[in-house]
Amino acid sequence: MPYQLLVTKMSPTSCNRRTFLRGTGGVLMSLPILESLAAAGDKPSDKIPMRMLCVGNNFGFVPSLFFPTGTGSDYEIPELLTSMASYRDQFTIFSQLDHGSEGVGGHGGVHAFLSGVLAKNSKGYAEGNVTFDQKAAAHVGPDTRYPSLQLACGSSSGNRLSWSASGVAIPPVEDPSKIFAMLFQKTDPANVDVFKRTSARRISILDLVKTDADHLKRKIGRSDQEKLDQYFTSIRELENRLIQSQKWHDREKPDVEYSLPDDADDFDFVDRLPLYYDLITLALQTDSTRVISLEVSGIGTNSGGLPLTKGYHQLTHHGKVESYIKELKLIEKVHTSAFAGFLEKASGIEEANGKTLLDNTMSLFGSGMGNASSHSNKDLPLLLAGGGFKHGQHLRFKKDRSAGIETPACNLFVSMLQRFGVETDKFNNSSGTLTGLDLA
Amino acid sequence: MRVKEIIAVLGLFVTAAASTSRADVALIPFLENYCIQCHGAEKQKGDRRFDLLGTDLKNHDDAESLQEILDQLNLGEMPPEEEKQPSAEELKTIVAELTETLQRARIAARENSGRAVLRRLNRAEYRNTIRDLFALNMVDFDPTVGFPPDDSVEGFDNVGEGLVTSDYLLQNYLEAARKVADKAIRPGPRPEKIHLISKGEEIGGTMRGFRSEVARMTIKLRQPLNLSQLRKRGVPADGEYVIRVKAIAHQRKSRYKDEDLRYNSDEPMRLSISIDSRELGATAHRTIGEFDIRDDEITTIEHRVWLDRGFNFNLHWANGPNGSFKRIMRKVLPKYTDDAIYPLRNPPEMYIGSGPELHVYELEIEGPFYDEWPPAGFARYFPDPPKKPNSEYLDASLSRLAARAFRRPVSPAELQPYLALANRHFEKHKDFWAAAKYGVRAILTSPNFIYLAEEGSKKLARNELATRLSYFLWSSMPDAELLAASLEEPDVLRNQVGRMLRDPRSSAFVENFAGQWLGLRRLGEMPPDPEKNRGYYADDLESAMREETHRLFRHILDGNRSILEFINADYTFLNAALARHYDIPGVNSDEFQMVTLKADHHRGGLLGHGSILTATSNGIETQPVVRGVWILENLLGTPPPPPPPDIEPIEPDTRGLNTMRELMEKHRDNPTCFECHRRIDPLGLAMENFDHVGVWRERYAKKSLIDPSGKMVDGTTIDGPDSIRNYLLKRTNQFTHCLSEKLFIYALGRRISFTDREDIDRIVLEVSEQGFGLQELIQKIVASETFQSK
Amino acid sequence: MRIPFIIFIFLSFFHSPAFAGDDNRPNLVLILARDLTRGHLECYGGNHPSPNIDRLAKEGVRYETAWRMPDENLSKKTLFSGRYPSHHEKAPSLSALLEKSGYQSGGMNIDLEKSLSFLAQAQGSQPFFMIHFVGSEGAKVDHQVGKLLSAIEKNEFKENTLVMLTSEGGSGKAKTDFEVRVPFIVRAPFLVRQGRVSKDLVDFTDILPTFLSLAKIANTDALKSDGKSMVPSLTGSDDPFEKRNWICSESGGFRMVRDWQHILDTEGNFHDLRSDPRQAKEVSPLDKQAPGRRTRLQMMLDRFL
Structure with missing residues (x-):
């Protein structure tokens, strides 16, 4: 690959920088470059924030190739995860966790992955179908340039990963070049003023129409008012965003020496996916955001650069036919090995608290689809790496539906939220924290 | 027993207005006898459970369930054939009771509640409204480009419930408003005119330098010629421009065989003019016209076109040799001269001038012209x-x-x-x-x-009615005439509806209503594999197929023809490419024309439309289940429920199976699946003679013969599309009901409630008695109380 | 040496007019300069004034890509036989063929006065042909061309007279395109109304077929030429099949051929003349067109074997 992953802005006081990653031809040198407002005044070593990454795909993984047969710490690494084998003490595989009947809907159930609730059932829940990454993002507040980032490799508007508190799917950024520009492209000082003026004007317009909406609200019926509340919420959320971004207008974006290939956006799936993890690593490392979700949808044109004879979706309906599974495996291995690439990078970056970036980042990998061949949203593939938990095991949870024994996947989310610092003991249909997942 | 409670509650409702009906008591034993065995505590087939119907009829859900029970009984779909059947007398009693009970519940419910109708404009409506508000030419200006897609509810993206507002959308509104204001507020003097001419060598393009007095095109579509003066910036201001082109068809017939050039020398050469913008990139590219060019004498084309600032135009040879110029240099030329080498690249000079070419002598643009200034x-x-x-x-x-x-x-x-x-x-x-x-x-x-927003009283105010009407038929704001009309007078209303349907703005109704009713928008979501379906892309069959269906809808609408023609029209609308695709001879023009169908074309009505057959396939193979569901949902109005959530799906094992039928029978081994699939599968399998792009076939690719036979739940045997047509024609009431409901949902922008049923049932009856005219159906919907109330 | 040789051929044929009565075939005048290069002429971008030749070019077709043979003798042999040097054999020569078909011969003159006096006495009823040789000095050539043109025009022959001007080269053996690419101008008002620059490929083998074609002499097998009549090129035909798609220059065992862009010789030199007119650079291995062009030119070289 013709690109380099290289971060060179170095603090002069630092002496323990290290070089690592000799993966795809790039070298990434790392030092913590925290640009957060919170950290600005403090000594960086005092406050290394916890981060969160959630990766979800649309079609899940072939269960027999994803879940180990044995449990505990000496399980045999399953076929799809072989690329991650050398990091097995850094992650945990969970099996027999799902969202119960709340997440069922075949392809239409995938979007409940991080919320545990289908959008259409959101009314029955106090928090609607907000996804837990967004709860975490709300907790970060304005401390980072972006409260959270939603990224997507490939596009599938019907299967969004992150949903806002108002129950709306958050459109992700798809092109690597755009992600890079958001994170690292310097703004022309002349444009800073334009940006500021524009957002000030927009805020004035929002203030105005809010007043007007108040008038309107008085004139319409009660059920209409509920609908209009969405408008108010939207105004509030947008205003907050504009105000937050105003704060950051004057602050330069961090320097990274990483260049994206010019035609990165047009790379085939197999070459493009690793770029997202590069950018994610850099975004976390520079503390541009602390919450990222990455949606890995279709594989795009050219069969994603893989020798396939059938479409991805068609392959997932393999009906156990060997030739289908063989091709499907090629695609699914791209997913897992790209994530393995992230583990490699993140575990090689030491941060000021003496831990690695991976230790400081809860990295969830999985899908809202349990078994695409049968359209099942049960027994979701779930894997958690990093975040300072005790890893290296395969946790299989008891499940006996007739006896009413099952463990909600939301319990995992509660554990993660708590670890992130959110004071909560409940998330949607959770029944507690996840037993067996302990801090290291 | 909960059912008793429901009846009690229903009774309470009813007693508010009248006394309890004698027949109420009949429902409980009926349900116990015939329904609860499958839809009770133990089993919930079809995801229906009737022993636990809730108690709050104000939420309508339980009343909706009763309505569904009534519908099923009326249709004769339930109880299923093999189960215990009620006697005719029992059935009659129970139908009468349910009808009456629901009717009274409806009256009560309607008096008790207004309905939420506040909804925001969807993307198409926003765009059209901006167009009409500022009389903007929006062909190449789309301020809604970045808007998040609107969700659909009940298959339509104008239903308030699905039209959520988010901060992302709001941000887009702000951005769109800025763009619109810049576009629409145009003070100052009339922009100055430009008049540019490029001749011969000066004409920009890829095939320059081969004789200075002409610019030439040698292959289809890939050699754009343009006005080099406009290349960088495009036209300086929004407005109408006149484009003039002088061109000659040179050597239409040449020494080269058509099959070598992949070209049809019998057609006159056609020049296409397209426009694009460097700034907006490929999305802005659009063909604005195609023109026949005479052989060996100069044809002058003059075309008036609206161009947004920054746009330029390009010329292409629309029907030139297919494939690349390189291919001709490498593979074709060596067949005709010993001086060329095979299969390497020969000098283009050896070919240029020897084969068919479209020559352009002069390109000219003049404008902008304005009918009026200020706009x-x-x-x-x-x-x-x-x-x-x-x-x-x-x-x-x-x-x-x-x-x-x-x-x-x-x-x-x-x-x-x-x-x-x-x-x-x-x-x-x-x-x-x-x-x-x-x-x-x-x-x-x-x-x-x-x-x-609709305020105040239950009955819509005049301007609210005008607004509802215009978003129904135009997907846009009402015009001055509509706002001024006395719509409360039935004749005036009727005339306005007629006028609106004749207005070009009603194309939005065809596109948005028909497009969503029939799922045409899904066309292109799972497109055919480009490698294996070259013709599909070369001839742009996707657009042609969509056009065919739009034209059928338009034809039935304009002529107030019977909606049953959607099922069994003996005509359709084809252009040459689509006719070729269908293997129907006699259509030679690229223009769509009405074609009379014969029985052996298998094409009559929507079921033979490539658009629908392709949209219900996954680009590689047919999906009989999707086709079956499509018929149930869009023509019969009885969509099967999704697979029940609490059933663990069984992973299919298709090793060793060959045909679609075998695959599906495997699926039906599971009794949970069987319940719905016995309704879906026979319909889907009967359509198997149409392949994934709607081509008629007798055999699968693996050569096994297609067996389209099957048996419906009611015992009707079916065997191919014609038998489905007959099946549907025996259920005209059901079809009319289905279409009417869809129209109502679209017209109201909300789900149908059981309180609307009275109007719908009445309209279905009236329309059926009056010849099933589509326009009449729309008139009746607009005239209904449901349409005119909040 | 050279003149006796030509005269020998010339004398060995009968004078037998094929066209009796009113013969309106065009007059043919070839002006062959010795070692005149493109750099001598203003119309070819040279820096010496050449008003008369420029006028000829303006009224006729000026060829950008015309090749002579590597030296003057080979050029002349090729011109008269219509064949490349390795194909030269005893064959009827151009002059003999024309005379046999009824052309009045103006001879082959070095002396300007001789040519002028022939033009002064020529009859309109019988077409004539004439070859005029002139030295290499640019101003002198232009001066003589001016005189000849005046004489033609004075006698009202202009309309029906083809005037071809080119150079046969010198004594050295040329081995590159820029050496053998010579000025080549044809004025033929009966074929070409407007002046024009042509990028068509022509070489000295094409002269004989051109003259024979205009003299309506069938180019039979016995007269087989390696070249092609330039008439389609002169009239502006678009069809490449009627024109040359390669040209050659040959001396002894050495041959070189070119097309519109590339040149290849028997010593294996291959160049892209558009980017490398001085033939100094290797063609880039990344050039996707070059392999095809080279293979084709090699095929042309091999055809001589």
Whole structure:
């Protein structure tokens, strides 16, 4: 690959920088470059924030190739995860966790992955179908340039990963070049003023129409008012965003020496996916955001650069036919090995608290689809790496539906939220924290 | 027993208005005898459970269930054939009871509640409304480009429930409003005209340098010629431009065989003119016309076209040799001369001039021309701007705009904040037009613009009715005539509906209603594999197929023809490419024409339309389940429930199976699946003779013969599409009901409630008695109380 | 040496007019300069004034890509036989063929006065042909061309007279395109109305077929030429099949061929003349067109074997 992953802005006081990653031809040198407002005044070593990454795909993984047969710490690494084998003490595989009947809907159930609730059932829940990454993002507040980032490799508007508190799917950024520009492209000082003026004007317009909406609200019926509340919420959320971004207008974006290939956006799936993890690593490392979700949808044109004879979706309906599974495996291995690439990078970056970036980042990998061949949203593939938990095991949870024994996947989310610092003991249909997942 | 409670509650409802019906008591034993065995505590087939119907009929859910039970009984679908059947007498009693009970519950429910109808404009409506508000040419201007897609509810993206508003959308509204204000507010003098001519060698393009007096095209579509003077910047201002082209068809017949060049020398050469913008990139590319070019004598084309600033135009040879020029150099030329080498690249000079070519001598553009200046959509709000416009003029202008944008009279108090905002800006920056644009932006971000709000009483006010009507038939705001019409007078209303359907704006109805009813929008979501379906892309069959269905809908609509023609029309609309695809001879033009169908074409009605057959396939193979569900949902109005959530799906094992039928039978081994699939599968399998792009076939690719036979739940045997047509024609009432419901959902922008049933049932009956005319159906919907009420 | 040789051929044929009565075939005048290069002429971008030749070019077709043979003798042999040097054999020569078909011969003159006096006495009823040789000095050539043109025009022969001007080269053996690419101008008002620059490929083998074609002499097998009549090129035909797609220059065992862009010789030198007119650079291995062009030119070289 013709690109380099290289971060060179170095603090002069630092002496323990290290070089690592000799993966795809790039070298990434790392030092913590925290640009957060919170950290600005403090000594960086005092406050290394916890981060969160959630990766979800649309079609899940072939269960027999994803879940180990044995449990505990000496399980045999399953076929799809072989690329991650050398990091097995850094992650945990969970099996027999799902969202119960709340997440069922075949392809239409995938979007409940991080919320545990289908959008259409959101009314029955106090928090609607907000996804837990967004709860975490709300907790970060304005401390980072972006409260959270939603990224997507490939596009599938019907299967969004992150949903806002108002129950709306958050459109992700798809092109690597755009992600890079958001994170690292310097703004022309002349444009800073334009940006500021524009957002000030927009805020004035929002203030105005809010007043007007108040008038309107008085004139319409009660059920209409509920609908209009969405408008108010939207105004509030947008205003907050504009105000937050105003704060950051004057602050330069961090320097990274990483260049994206010019035609990165047009790379085939197999070459493009690793770029997202590069950018994610850099975004976390520079503390541009602390919450990222990455949606890995279709594989795009050219069969994603893989020798396939059938479409991805068609392959997932393999009906156990060997030739289908063989091709499907090629695609699914791209997913897992790209994530393995992230583990490699993140575990090689030491941060000021003496831990690695991976230790400081809860990295969830999985899908809202349990078994695409049968359209099942049960027994979701779930894997958690990093975040300072005790890893290296395969946790299989008891499940006996007739006896009413099952463990909600939301319990995992509660554990993660708590670890992130959110004071909560409940998330949607959770029944507690996840037993067996302990801090290291 | 919970059912008793329901009946009790229903009874309570009813007793509010009348005494308890004697027949109420009949329902409980009926359900116990015939329904609860499968839809009770133990089993919930089809995801239906009737022993636990809730108690709050105000939520309508339970009443909806009863309505469904009634519908199933009326249709004779339940109880299923093999189960215990009620006697005719029992059935009659229970149907009468349910009908009456529901009727009374409806009256009670309607009196008790108004319905939520507040909804925002969807993307198409926003765009059309901007178009009509400012009389903008929107062909190449789309301020909604970045809007998140609108969700569909009940298959339509104009249902309020699905039209959520988010901060992302709001941000897009702000951005769109800025773009629109810049586009629409055009003070100042008429933009200066340009007149540019490129001749011969000066013409920009890839095939220059081969004889200076002409620019030439040697292959189909890939060698754009353009006005080099416009290349960098495009035209300087929005407006109408005249494009002139002088071209000659050179050597249409040449020494080369058509099959070598992949070209049809029998057709006159056709030049296509397309436009694009460097700034907007490929998405802005659009063909604006195709012209026949005469052989060996200069054909002069003059074409008037609207161009947005920054656009340029390109010429292509629309029907030139297919494939690359390189291919001709490498593979074709060596067949005709010993001096060329095979299969490497020979010098183009050896070919240029020897084969068919489309020569362009001169390109010219002149414009912009305006019928009026200032533009109407600007002058409407900012008439005769004074040299130094002042605050009063600003107030008056923005007030005019707000009244149109909010689709109703606006009080000064309401307006005040908007005027204040603009005036503050004016005072501070002393730039009148910047302030005006700022005010326009605020108005276009207002909830009064974005939401279709209906206030006050239950019966719609005149302007509210006009608005509902125009968003129904035009997907846009009402025009002045509609707002002024006395719509409360039935004749006036009727005439307005007629006028609106004749107006070109009604194409939005065809596209948005028919497009969503029939799922045409899904066309292109899972497109055929480009490698294996070259013709599909070369001939742009996707557009042609969509056009065929749109034309059928338009034809039935315009002629107030029977909606049953959707099922069994013996005609359709084809262009040459689609006719070839269907293997129907006699259509040679690229223009669509009406074609009479014969029985052996298998094509009559929607079921033979490539659009639907392709949209219900996954690009590689047919999906009989999807086709079956499509028929149940869109023609019969009885969509099967999704697979029940609490059933663990069984992973299919298809090793060793060959045909689609075997695959599906495997699926049906599972009794949970069987329940619904016995309704779905026979319909889908009967369509198997149409392949994944709608081509008729007798055998699968693996050569096994297709068996389209099957048996419906009611015992009807079916065997291919014609038998489905007959099956549907025996259920005209059901089909009419289905279409009427879809029209109602689309017209109201909300789900149908059981309280609407009375109007729907009546309209279905009337329309059936009056020849099933589509326009008549629409008239009756518009005239109904349901349509005219909140 | 050279003149006796030509005269020998010339005398060995009968004078037998094929066209009796009113013969309106065009007159043919070839002006062959010794070692005149493109750099001598203003119309070819040279820096010496050449008003008369420029006028000829303006009224006729000026060829950009015309090749002579590597030296003057080979050029002349090729011109008269219509064949490349390795194909030269005893064959009827151009002059003999024309005379046999009824052309009045103006001879082959070095002396300007001789040529002028022939033109002064020529009869309109019988077409004539004439070859005029002139030295290499640019100003002198232009001066003589001026005189000849005046004489033609004075006698009202202009309309029906083809005037071809080119150069046969010098004594050295040329081995590159820029050496053998010579000025080549044809004025034929009966074929070409407007002046024009042509990028068509022509070489000295094409002269004989051109003259024979205009003299309506069938180019039979016995007269087989390696070249092609330039008449389609002169009339502006678009069809490449009627024109040359390669040209050659040959001396002894050395041959070179070119097309519109590339040149290849028997010593294996291959160049892209568009980017490398001085033939100094290797063609880039990344050039996707070059392999095809080279293979084709090699095929042409091999055809001589």
